[in-house]
Every structure is written in C-alpha cells, then in structure tokens.
Amino acid sequence: MLGGDFALAEEVVQEAFEAALVQWPAHGAPEYPRAWLLQTAQHKAIDRLRRLRRFESPLDDDALATLAGDSEPSEQDDYLRLIFTCCHPALALEAQVALTLRTLCGLTTDEIARAFLVEPTTMAQRLVRAKNKIKVAKIPYVVPERADLDERLDAVLAVVYLVFSEGYAATSGDAWVRRDLSSEAIRLGRLLERLLPERSEPVALVALMLLHDSRRDARSDARGDLILLEDQDRSRWDQAQISEGCERVERALRAGGPTPYALQAAIAALHARAASAADTDFAQIVLLYRELLKRAPSAVVALNHAAAVAMAEGAERGLSLLRELEGSEELAAYQPFFATRAELLRRLGRLTEALPDYRRGLELAKNGAEQRFMAQRLAELERQLSG
Amino acid sequence: MQYILLIYENEAATKSRSADESRKIFGEYMAFTAAVKQSGHMRAGEPLEPTSTATTVRIKEGKTIRTDGPFAETREQLGGYYVIEAKDLDEAVGLAARLPAAKTGSIEVRPVMKMPM
Numbered sequence: 001m002l003g004g005d006f007a008l009a010e011e012v013v014q015e016a017f018e019a020a021l022v023q024w025p026a027h028g029a030p031e032y033p034r035a036w037l038l039q040t041a042q043h044k045a046i047d048r049l050r051r052l053r054r055f056e057s058p059l060d061d062d063a064l065a066t067l068a069g070d071s072e073p074s075e076q077d078d079y080l081r082l083i084f085t086c087c088h089p090a091l092a093l094e095a096q097v098a099l100t101l102r103t104l105c106g107l108t109t110d111e112i113a114r115a116f117l118v119e120p121t122t123m124a125q126r127l128v129r130a131k132n133k134i135k136v137a138k139i140p141y142v143v144p145e146r147a148d149l150d151e152r153l154d155a156v157l158a159v160v161y162l163v164f165s166e167g168y169a170a171t172s173g174d175a176w177v178r179r180d181l182s183s184e185a186i187r188l189g190r191l192l193e194r195l196l197p198e199r200s201e202p203v204a205l206v207a208l209m210l211l212h213d214s215r216r217d218a219r220s221d222a223r224g225d226l227i228l229l230e231d232q233d234r235s236r237w238d239q240a241q242i243s244e245g246c247e248r249v250e251r252a253l254r255a256g257g258p259t260p261y262a263l264q265a266a267i268a269a270l271h272a273r274a275a276s277a278a279d280t281d282f283a284q285i286v287l288l289y290r291e292l293l294k295r296a297p298s299a300v301v302a303l304n305h306a307a308a309v310a311m312a313e314g315a316e317r318g319l320s321l322l323r324e325l326e327g328s329e330e331l332a333a334y335q336p337f338f339a340t341r342a343e344l345l346r347r348l349g350r351l352t353e354a355l356p357d358y359r360r361g362l363e364l365a366k367n368g369a370e371q372r373f374m375a376q377r378l379a380e381l382e383r384q385l386s387g
Numbered sequence: 388m389q390y391i392l393l394i395y396e397n398e399a400a401t402k403s404r405s406a407d408e409s410r411k412i413f414g415e416y417m418a419f420t421a422a423v424k425q426s427g428h429m430r431a432g433e434p435l436e437p438t439s440t441a442t443t444v445r446i447k448e449g450k451t452i453r454t455d456g457p458f459a460e461t462r463e464q465l466g467g468y469y470v471i472e473a474k475d476l477d478e479a480v481g482l483a484a485r486l487p488a489a490k491t492g493s494i495e496v497r498p499v500m501k502m503p504m
Contacts, residue, residue, distance in 0.1 A: 090476055137498050138388050140475035 004047035016041040027222035079104075080143045087156040088139050088219060096159050102127060104191075105184045106345075115181055128186075153196070157205050157261070162187045164209050169367070182213050200256030204265050207248035214241040226369045227296035230277035242272045260296040263288050291344050296300035299330040307340050315344040335364035339374065351385055388500040389430060390479040395463035396492030398437055425469060429481060432469035457497050462472045469501065485494050 016037045030036040058293035097116075107115070113123035144152040163318065167181025186209050192202035218236035219227055227233075240385045249269045252262045267288045275278035293308040302325055310318025322341050331337040340356035358381060362374035404412070416434070423429040438457040445452045457464060466488070473479040476496070483494040 037462075090480070137496075138475045140477050 003199055010143055011039070012041045014042040015044050023222075030222075044228075076195055077143065079191065081141050083156055083192070083195075084144055084152055085134065085141050087159045088134075089152075089155055090137065090139055091130050091133060093159070093162070095126055095133075096155070097162055098123060098126050099130050100159055100188070101163065101184065104188060107184070112114060112265075153199065156192065157201055158276055160185050160192070161209070161261075163188070163207060164212075182209070182216070185209060186213065200252045201259060201261060203248050204252035204256065204259055204261035207245045207252060207265035210241045210245035210248070211265060211272050214238040214272060214276060216246065216339045220369060222370055227347060227372045229271065234276065239270065242269075245269060246273065251368065258291050258295065260292060263292045263295070267292075280311070282308055299325060299328040300334070300336075301329075303331065303334070303337055305341060310340075310344055315347045319344050319348075333364060335361055335370065338364065342377070346381065351381055355385075388471055388474065388479070388501075389470055390476075391488065391497050391499055392432075392469055392483045393465060393476075393495040393497065394467040394469075394478070394486060394492065395495065396466050398464045398466070399463060400435075400491070408503075412487050419485055420469075423482060428473060430470040430472055431470045432467070432471075434467040435465060438464045447473075450453045454459050466492075469475075482484070 017038055020033075020037060021027070024030070045345060069300050083100070087096045087101055091099070094116075098112055101112050101115075102109065109124050109127060110120050111354060113120040116123070162239075167183070167185060184204065185282030187210055189202055189206040192199075193206055196202060200239070214237050215229075217238070218232040218234065222226060235326050245265065246269045249262065249265045252259075254264065256262060258266075260385060267285050270281050270285050270288075285308045286305065289301065289308050292301050293305055306321035306325070311319055322344070325331055325337070338357045338361040342354045342361055344353070345354035345357065355378075358374060358378045362371060365371040365374050389410065420432060421500065428498045434440075436501070438460075439475065441455075443456065444452040444457045471484075472484055476498075479496050483489060484497050486494055488494060
C-alpha cells in the first residue's frame with residue numbers, strides 16, 4: 001500500500017507523525033511506537049485512497065455484468081438502479097448489505113466477511129446466492145416506479161444505516177475495516193443525496209450519521225475502552241461534521257417534516273451542540289423522543305425515551321418508565337436496557353438492586369469494550385457494598 | 388418468464404369461515420382469474436382439494452409407500468396454484484399480492500425453470 005505511490009506514502013507518514021505529536025502527550029506513547037506510526041500511516045493512506053475514488057468508483061465487473069445488461073444510460077441512473085437492485089426486498093437483508101458493500105463500495109469479500117465477523121467462504125456463498133437469485137428469479141434492474149419509491153428508498157436507507165451502525169459499534173480495538181464501514185455508509189448516503197435531490201430522507205440519514213460519527217475520536221480512550229457521552233472530551237468532537245449535520249437537520253425537517261431519521265438526527269444535533277452534558281436540552285430531547293414514539297414506536301425507542309426522561313426529570317421518573325417496559329420481549333436480551341436501569345439505580349444509591357442488572361449487562365455485552373465497562377462498574381459496586 | 392404462485396393457507400381457519408365469507412372469497416378468486424386471463428398473464432391455475440384427501444408417495448427399498456396426508460405437517464397448507472407469465476419478479480409479486488390468500492396466508496412465488504426445447 002505505501003510502496004506503490006511514493007508521494008502518498010510521504011504525506012501519510014507525515015500525517016502520522018503529526019497525529020503522534022498530538023495523541024502521545026495526551027495518552028502516553030504506545031508500547032510499539034514504530035508499529036503505531038506505520039499502522040496510522042496505512043490507515044490514512046487507505047482513507048485517502050477511498051476518498052479519492054470519485055463518482056466513477058471501481059465497481060465489481062462481475063456484479064455489473066449480472067445486474068446491468070446492455071446499454072449506456074446516464075451514470076446517475078446506473079448507480080440508482082444498482083443501489084435499488086442490491087437492496088431489493090426479495091433478497092435477505094444480510095445479502096442486501098453484502099451486495100451493496102461489494103458492488104457500490106468496492107469492498108472485497110474478505111473485507112466484508114471480516115467486517116461482519118463471518119467466515120470468508122460464508123460471505124462468498126452469500127454473495128453468490130444473492131446474485132444467482134437476482135438472475136434466476138429475474139429481479140429487475142430498474143429504478144422503482146414513483147408509487148413504490150417510498151417503500152424501496154426506505155429499504156435502501158435501512159441498509160445504509162445498518163452498515164453505519166456496524167462501523168459505529170466497532171471500537172479502536174477491532175479491525176480497522178469495521179470503522180471504515182461508517183465512512184462507506186456516509187459516502188453512500190451522500191451519493192443518495194446527489195442522486196435523489198428531491199427527497200429529504202437521505203438528507204436526514206446523512207445528518208444522523210455525520211452527527212454520530214462526529215464523536216468518533218472521543219468515544220474510546222487509548223485502550224479502546226468506552227467513554228460515555230456525558231464523560232467525553234467534547235473538544236475532540238468533529239465540529240465541521242457537526243455543522244454539516246446540523247445544517248442538514250434543518251433542511252430535512254423543513255423539506256420532509258419529522259420523519260424518524262430526521263427526529264433521531266434532531267436529537268443527535270441537540271447533543272452535538274451542547275457545550276457540556278449539563279448544558280444539554282434534555283427537555284427538548286424528551287419531546288423529540290415522544291414524537292419518535294408516535295411515528296416509529298418500538299421498545300428500543302421507548303427505552304431511549306426513558307433514559308432521556310431520567311436526564312430531564314430525574315432517575316425516579318426514568319425508572320418508572322422502565323418498569324413499564326419490563327415484560328417486553330425485544331428488551332429481554334437487549335444489553336442497553338439493563339445497563340440503563342443499572343445506572344439509574346446506582347445514581348439513586350439503590351446499589352443492591354443495581355447488582356443483578358450490571359451482571360446481566362455484563363453477560364449480554366457484545367464486545368470487549370462493553371464488557372470491560374460493565375465489569376468495571378460491577379467491581380466498583382461490589383467494593384462499595386462490601387466496604 | 389413463468390412463475391408459479393403457490394397458495395398456502397391454514398386449512399382449519401378457512402374451514403371455519405361462514406358460508407357467506409367463503410362465497411365472497413371464491414368470488415375474489417374468480418375475479419382474479421378473469422383479470423389475469425384478460426391481461427395475458429394467466430397460463431394455468433386450479434384450486435386443490437384439502438390435504439385430508441392427499442396421499443404422499445415414496446419409494447423405500449423398492450416398495451411403494453403410500454402415506455395418508457400431505458408430505459409434511461405444516462402450519463399453512465397448499466391450497467391451490469397459478470402459473471403466470473410475468474416480465475420480472477416485481478410483476479409476479481404484484482400479481483401474487485392481489486390474491487385473497489395473500490392477506491390471510493402466504494403466497495410462494497417461484498420461478499419455473501426454463502427447459503431447452
């Protein structure tokens with residue numbers, strides 16, 4: 001990677017040194033400085049190369065041949081047709097995701113496999129099966145009709161957001177590919193904005209992703225451990241992205257009204273613009289969650305609403321809302337439900353009650369960072385109770 | 388391109404329909420059949436007698452085994468089919484969605500294999 005293009009190599013190594021000058025004094029020098037520098041430079045080179053890929057990015061010839069067919073219509077149309085075909089509802093969701101990443105983002109099968117933590121052969125089969133179904137069942141290579149566009153665009157945006165969420169959930173401890181998924185998702189979102197300028201939903205989704213992503217450098221520490229939103233160093237939030245995101249929130253709300261993505265983005269904007277956790281307008285966030293509950297009700301949204309209520313009106317109020325969610329099937333194995341309840345109980349000093357929730361939260365933790373966070377809280381609690 | 392639309396419904400539920408309801412739904416199937424004939428999509432289609440009249444045949448060790456009933460116990464049972472001609476999957480799905488059973492049961496849309504003549 002660095003060997004091929006000398007000018008690129010030079011620049012990214014320089015950037016890596018600059019990054020070291022900023023990060024090492026703050027977090028301490030890494031155990032293997034040369035490896036850190038090399039890895040950082042490589043990541044930057046990969047970032048650059050991906051961003052340099054323009055509209056005419058290298059697409060999978062095989063997929064194009066399967067999907068495309070004959071003629072040469074406008075490039076825009078081609079991309080739209082590809083996106084809608086990759087995200088056709090007749091394909092399994094995981095196939096839609098894999099096909100989109102392969103065909104539109106140019107990720108290799110191996111990269112996608114690593115990103116979703118499956119065997120490369122499994123991913124390869126998934127892609128083969130999907131392409132085969134497109135061919136044999138004759139899934140059409142078209143931009144959907146007006147009448148179907150709403151539903152079909154929803155499906156596309158769901159895939160894009162799923163890709164983003166996979167990348168977002170990864171911490172610095174995981175393979176770099178997972179973090180790059182967030183950039184790919186944002187890139188796809190921007191592509192949709194350009195291709196469908198009269199629709200506001202892509203704008204809302206891009207806003208949401210930009211705002212979440214703006215916190216990427218503050219969400220975990222040098223060890224890859226999680227830092228809660230309220231404890232993050234906000235000076236590390238990407239202000240340029242926040243402005244971009246906020247501008248889009250306004251535009252999306254004006255053009256399309258309070259759709260679920262727009263509401264979620266508006267909530268993210270309120271967090272992003274607050275100078276500190278204490279300055280956050282939680283009352284407004286609660287109102288936005290209430291709107292979201294009306295339009296896209298789900299147990300998870302109800303949970304987030306309860307967490308916001310706890311911030312705006314106190315832990316007791318939040319807990320009473322959580323009590324209403326206790327029987328919910330969706331939340332029975334949902335880690336954040338237990339983590340949230342545990343935190344609220346802890347804040348109220350009800351430490352013994354918090355114990356089982358922290359334990360369940362630890363059991364359900366999906367990655368190393370989540371595990372370490374829960375384990376730490378649990379240890380603190382046990383110390384306080386025994387002391 | 389041909390697709391078969393396999394109509395699955397819970398037989399117990401359909402049996403418990405009132406005479407009026409059954410007549411109404413029968414009418415909807417007649418209307419659908421007429422419509423797809425008119426539009427040129429129809430190739431074949433029949434309702435089937437219930438699974439209580441089915442016999443499943445398997446050859447085991449050279450012997451013909453007949454079992455009373457469908458090939459497997461399922462929540463929904465095959466009750467009929469249409470073979471239609473459609474230009475792509477979206478068109479086939481659009482037709483399947485118009486079947487009464489789409490609301491109460493499931494329609495499996497399967498491409499018919501093209502055999503070389």
